[in-house]
Amino acid sequence: MAVKQKEKKPLHLAKMKIKKGDTVLIITGKDRGKQGTVSRAMPQDDKVIVEGLNIVKKHVRPQGQTRQGGVIEKAMPIHVSNTMLICTECGQPTRVAHDRRPMGSDQKLRPVRVCKKCHKVIEDRMRSS
């Protein structure tokens, strides 16, 4: 089956508010109301893959002796507009504002994501570990 390739955004314009390691709430579709951790962010497509959600079952035919047949489960990408970020501070699904705050050991102003509900900095789990 041929899949039409969508035109991708140039990398410097591809910025998403949701990053790998974030917890998101799914707001549409069959997984609506469920939460999961972003295992992959795809900023050029505005999509994320959320662990264990938006699972599609694929039937695979055996191919010779190298591949067994059967059903495999695969997490499909979800458009970011169908998700909401869960704030690491207040635990609420929220929208994100951008700000600059003194961060790190040198307290330099760095761009951060801020929760629009509690106005605290949303932790970037991939960066701060």
Ligand SMILES: [Zn+2]
């Ligand atoms: Zn918050």
